[in-house]
Amino acid sequence: MAQAAEITRSPRREEMVRAAARLFSERGYHGTSMQHLADALGLQRGSLYAHIGSKQELLFDVVEEGADRFLERGQKAVEMQALAAVRLRRLLVGHVETAIEHLDAATVFLNEWRYLSPGLAAVVQEKRDRYEGMVRQIVEDGIKEKEFRADVNVRFAARLVLSAGNWTYAWFRPGGEMGATEIGERFAELLIKGLEPS
Amino acid sequence: MAQAAEITRSPRREEMVRAAARLFSERGYHGTSMQHLADALGLQRGSLYAHIGSKQELLFDVVEEGADRFLERGQKAVEMQALAAVRLRRLLVGHVETAIEHLDAATVFLNEWRYLSPGLAAVVQEKRDRYEGMVRQIVEDGIKEKEFRADVNVRFAARLVLSAGNWTYAWFRPGGEMGATEIGERFAELLIKGLEPS
DNA sequence: TCGACCCTAACGACCGTTCGTTTTTCGACC
DNA sequence: GGTCGAAAAACGAACGGTCGTTAGGGTCGA
Numbered sequence: 001m002a003q004a005a006e007i008t009r010s011p012r013r014e015e016m017v018r019a020a021a022r023l024f025s026e027r028g029y030h031g032t033s034m035q036h037l038a039d040a041l042g043l044q045r046g047s048l049y050a051h052i053g054s055k056q057e058l059l060f061d062v063v064e065e066g067a068d069r070f071l072e073r074g075q076k077a078v079e080m081q082a083l084a085a086v087r088l089r090r091l092l093v094g095h096v097e098t099a100i101e102h103l104d105a106a107t108v109f110l111n112e113w114r115y116l117s118p119g120l121a122a123v124v125q126e127k128r129d130r131y132e133g134m135v136r137q138i139v140e141d142g143i144k145e146k147e148f149r150a151d152v153n154v155r156f157a158a159r160l161v162l163s164a165g166n167w168t169y170a171w172f173r174p175g176g177e178m179g180a181t182e183i184g185e186r187f188a189e190l191l192i193k194g195l196e197p198s
Numbered sequence: 199m200a201q202a203a204e205i206t207r208s209p210r211r212e213e214m215v216r217a218a219a220r221l222f223s224e225r226g227y228h229g230t231s232m233q234h235l236a237d238a239l240g241l242q243r244g245s246l247y248a249h250i251g252s253k254q255e256l257l258f259d260v261v262e263e264g265a266d267r268f269l270e271r272g273q274k275a276v277e278m279q280a281l282a283a284v285r286l287r288r289l290l291v292g293h294v295e296t297a298i299e300h301l302d303a304a305t306v307f308l309n310e311w312r313y314l315s316p317g318l319a320a321v322v323q324e325k326r327d328r329y330e331g332m333v334r335q336i337v338e339d340g341i342k343e344k345e346f347r348a349d350v351n352v353r354f355a356a357r358l359v360l361s362a363g364n365w366t367y368a369w370f371r372p373g374g375e376m377g378a379t380e381i382g383e384r385f386a387e388l389l390i391k392g393l394e395p396s
Numbered sequence: 397t398c399g400a401c402c403c404t405a406a407c408g409a410c411c412g413t414t415c416g417t418t419t420t421t422c423g424a425c426c
Numbered sequence: 427g428g429t430c431g432a433a434a435a436a437c438g439a440a441c442g443g444t445c446g447t448t449a450g451g452g453t454c455g456a
Contacts, residue, residue, distance in 0.1 A: 012401085030228035031313065034446060046447075047402050055446065111309065115229065156376070156384055163365030164358055171357060178354070186354060190392035198391075210435080232412060244414075245436045253412065403452075411444065418437070426429080 013051045016041065018104075021062045025107035029059055029115045059112060060120045066109030067127040069098050074134045084142030085192050088161070091138065092191070093184035095165040100172055100180035107169050135161055139195070148195040161191055211249045214239065216302075219260045223305035227257055227313045257310065258318045264307030265325040267296050272332045282340030283390050286359070289336065290389070291382030293363040298370055298378035305367050333359055337393070346393040359389055 019040045023032045034055060038045045052058055077091035099106040113124050135158040142148035148157075164187055172183070217238045221230040232253060236243045250256050271292035278285045297304040311322050333356040340346035346355075362385055370381070 028226060028228055028313065030226055033444075035444080043401095044403055045445095046404080046449085049447065050401065115226065152388075153384065156381075157388070159365075159369060160362055160385065160388060163363075163368075164361045166368075167357075167361030167364050170361075170364075183354075186351065187358060190350075190355070190358060191388070192392075193396075194388035194390075194392040231410075233410080241435095242437055243412080244438070247413065247415095248435060398456090400455095401453085403450105405449090405451105407446105407448075409445075411442100414441075415439095416437105417439105418435105420435070421433085423432100424430090426427100 010051065016048065016051055017058065017061045017065070020058045021065075021104040021108055024059065024062060024112055025104040029108075029112045056117060056120070059108070060116060060123075062105055062108045063113045063116065063124055064127075066102065066105035067124055067131075069102060069105070070095065070109075070131055071127055073098050074131055078134045078137060084138050084145060084147050085196070088135075088138050088142070088192060089185070089188040091135065092161060092165060092188040093181060095162075096168055096184035096187065097180045099165065099168050100174075100183075103169055103172070103174075110166055110169065132158055132162065142195065146197075149197045152195055157195060164191065208249065214246065214249055215256065215259045215263070218256045219263075219302040219306055222257065222260060222310055223302040227306075227310045254315060254318070257306070258314060258321075260303055260306045261311045261314065261322055262325075264300065264303035265322055265329075267300060267303070268293065268307075268329055269325060271296050272329055276332045276335060282336050282343060282345050283394070286333075286336050286340065286390060286393075287383070287386040289333065290359060290363060290386040291379060293360075294366055294382035294385065295378040297363065297366050298372075298381075301367055301370070301372075308364055308367065330356055330360065340393065344395075347395045350393055355393060362389065 016037070020032075020037060023036055023040060026032075027036070034045050034048060037058075038048055041048075073094035074091055077087050077094055080087045080090060082090075109124075113121065116124060136154050139148065139152070139154050139157050139161075143150055143152065143154070165184075168183065172180075178186075214235070218230075218235060221234055221238060224230075225234070232243050232246060235256075236246055239246075272289055275285050275289035275292055278288060280288075311319065314322060334352050337346065337350070337352050337355050337359075341348055341350065341352070363382075366381065370378075376384075
């Protein structure tokens with residue numbers, strides 16, 4: 001009975017999380033049934049529970065995985081020894097690249113995380129706050145170093161940056177005219193220009 | 199038996215659409231049951247069907263209502279006799295104002311429209327395309343009149359503008375430090391600056 | 397022989413929708 | 427102004443189906 005549940009590391013389980021990411025991103029959490037998931041894996045509904053504890057746990061795994069990827073990339077950008085504009089560009093490019101390379105997990109992270117139970121949602125909320133904090137840090141540095149205008153509202157600018165990046169997944173289609181990196185760089189170019197003094 | 203269904207205009211029905219907008223925005227389409235909706239209206243589940251044809255029809259009404267509001271405001275901005283930058287600002291401010299004034303419908307329009315059946319989704323898709331076309335039109339005019347840089351990718355810039363505006367609902371909370379109009383104007387300021395020549 | 401893996405069956409609950417019946421509403425008529 | 431009748435609105439039981447989850451038993455490779 002639910003003999004796994006804790007040992008998050010089994011190849012079969014990883015496979016399930018991956019399948020769940022795809023299905024949740026396509027049909028939404030509530031629109032995906034355990035039957036859908038079982039079908040995608042060629043199993044019976046009940047057999048899934050040898051590897052996972054619950055559907056909710058599966059959602060958490062997908063969301064957390066998505067969050068961690070953004071955090072990892074963001075951390076690298078923050079730690080750079082470079083102008084704020086350069087760091088901001090790096091973060092934005094990394095953000096868009098991450099969102100597109102792992103489109104499924106990123107979509108679930110952004111759209112479905114609100115269906116987590118309060119306890120699990122808090123864990124994710126903390127990661128979201130931390131990520132937003134990274135962007136704010138860079139913008140603040142830019143203002144302090146007079147790279148950016150003094151009258152930009154830090155929290156507001158950070159949200160603009162994230163807003164732009166977060167909507168990417170909604171219209172990005174692989175094989176389109178632009179790749180992830182180019183999209184990120186163009187975003188960065190326009191946004192940074194808006195932040196700089198005239 | 200389903201005596202209404204066509205006469206979309208009855209006060210009780212409007213009330214249901216409004217309640218559905220709130221519930222769908224909070225819990226998602228698939229996360230909202232007819233029982234939830236009935237509870238919110240103080241009715242029994244089955245009684246809803248005297249006023250509506252199906253849950254799907256309700257979703258369509260909410261989504262279309264949201265789409266029409268954006269289109270209406272956008273049209274006004276496009277028709278202005280003014281510089282492209284002014285029209286773009288007007289559109290963005292109107293966009294954010296609309297999203298915030300009708301937060302529920304806007305959230306459903308942006309998040310849940312993909313759960314519409316293909317036929318109904320096509321109707322909404324056409325409206326989305328039309329709206330994006332308005333933004334593109336303004337940006338194109340701006341380039342032609344040399345208000346904006348010649349090297350901006352029109353489709354891309356339009357999407358950046360919409361991306362920024364569309365994420366608003368995710369973090370906006372009524373009673374915060376900024377009102378809808380101010381948010382829209384600050385968005386516009388930053389974005390237009392990025393589009394203008396150095 | 398053991399344990400990992402999956403199947404089958406079943407659980408109680410809830411899903412969206414239908415429909416015949418009952419209650420409420422409200423304008424027309426005495 | 428009170429009464430009546432029809433239309434509108436709501437009830438409440440039932441429909442077939444699906445939901446997430448549990449549990450026990452079988453299969454098979456190590």
